Structures are given as C-alpha cells and as structure tokens.
Amino acid sequence: MAKGSFSFDFSDVTAHHEALGYRVxxxxxxxxxxxxxxxxxxxxxxxxxxxxxxxxxILEAKGRRNVVHAGAFFGDMLHTLSKSAGMVYAFEPVLENFVFAKKNSERLGLDNVVLFNAGLGEETSLLPIRTTDKQGRFIGGGSSFDGTVRSADHSYEMAPVFRIDDLPVADVALIELDVEGFELPALRGARKTLERDRPVVLIEDNKKNCADFLTSLGYSFVFSTKGLNYWSSAADAGLLGELRSRASELGVLES
Incomplete structure (x- = not known):
C-alpha cells in the first residue's frame, strides 16, 4: 500500500499594523x-x-461581545477580531481557504475563534461555490456562490450553507460579511439575530441589494470605505459617527 500526503504551498510572513501595534x-x-x-x-x-x-x-465600545465574520479567507482578520471580541464565529466555505484560516488561528492561539468550513445564507443548504476563474486560476477570497454546477466541473466545490438564526450564537455585537455578492441571503438568514441583538453590520454589498432589507429592520447607512458599508441601529449611530470622522481624517472615506 502506497502512502503519501496532500499539502498546500505557503509563504511564512510577518505583517505589521502600525496604528494598532500588532505584529503578527x-x-x-x-x-x-x-x-x-x-x-x-x-x-x-x-x-x-x-x-x-x-x-x-466597535467591539471595545460595545463591551467585547460576540462577532459573526463570513468570508474568512486565510484568516487575515481573525487575530484583530479575537483581540477585541468575546467569541468570534467565523465562516469560510472554500476548503483551502478554511485550512489556512484554521492553521493561522491555531498558530496565533486564538482560543475564542470558532471556525466553520461553511457559508452563510437564507436557508440551510448545500450550494456550489466557484473557486477558479475562466483561466483556471484559484480565486481564493473571491470565490462565490453563483449558479448551477455541471457534472465533474472542478471549478466548483460543494459547500454547506447555514442560517445564522439556526446557530447557537447569541449576544452578537458585530456582523461582518465579505461574501462576494451573497450578503442579502446571509442577512435574511440572520433576521432574528438582527432584531434581537441589534449588531453593527459591515457588508461589501457588491450587488447593491441590501439597503431595503436593512432599512426595514430600522438600520441606517452611515458611511463606506474601501467598498465596505457600515450600517447601524439608532443606538449605535454615534459610535459609527465617530468612526466615520476617523475615516475622514485618514482620507479613506468614500463619497
């Protein structure tokens, strides 16, 4: 019987966030x-x-409560979230991305991070997610749920999708979604959580179709930077107003 192993090629780097003093x-x-x-x-x-x-x-102002973070990619945001949150519930549906997020989380000792090899949506299901582009190049964090999978099409993986409302996740202070156009289904699957906990919501909203849903729940758009849209309930309008002013000072506020 032959034996072997499967592996993913990687680089080992150190990154520095000057303002936060993180060197990871x-x-x-x-x-x-x-x-x-x-x-x-x-x-x-x-x-x-x-x-x-x-x-x-956001998290320190809201008392280091819990976070839902979807689109974890290789785990680049997990350390920052972990430092300021109670628990971090992170979701990454692409297997290779998930492996890197898991390894980085373990390496950094992020004991308050729970990582799921799954996506978020409007209902619990199993969906195809495209992981390579038309040239066959791995998309990484740009992978997206986008249609019907053909038989033996290796540009897709099948991934489980959960509703946030179906999970034992409570006291959520922040929901951050970078899910390549799947933001609205993920938000619809979190309606009860949004109504109960009134978390700050950060979404990319590439399809520009989330505003009506969030407005219907009493949320207001506050500002956008680097394609990420910041939404809050009335209770957190001042908190995000402070952050908007900081973005303006740093020159990253989008008009």
Missing amino acids: DFYLPERAAHRIAVREFAEGRYYEPFTHLGFKH
Missing part, C-alpha cells in the same frame, strides 16, 4: 498570491488597515 506571523496561500490581500500581507502590511481599526473601535 501568517501563513499565506501561494495559490492565491495574485490576490491583493495576500500581496499586501506578503509585503508586511495589513490589507485594509482601517477595517481592523474599525473592528477594535
């Missing part, structure tokens, strides 16, 4: 070396450093 070691996926987030970390810089500042600002 990461494993980076070589197959995703072309992705901007990986390139930034490979050069020793945090990708979207203001987002990390925002996490700390």
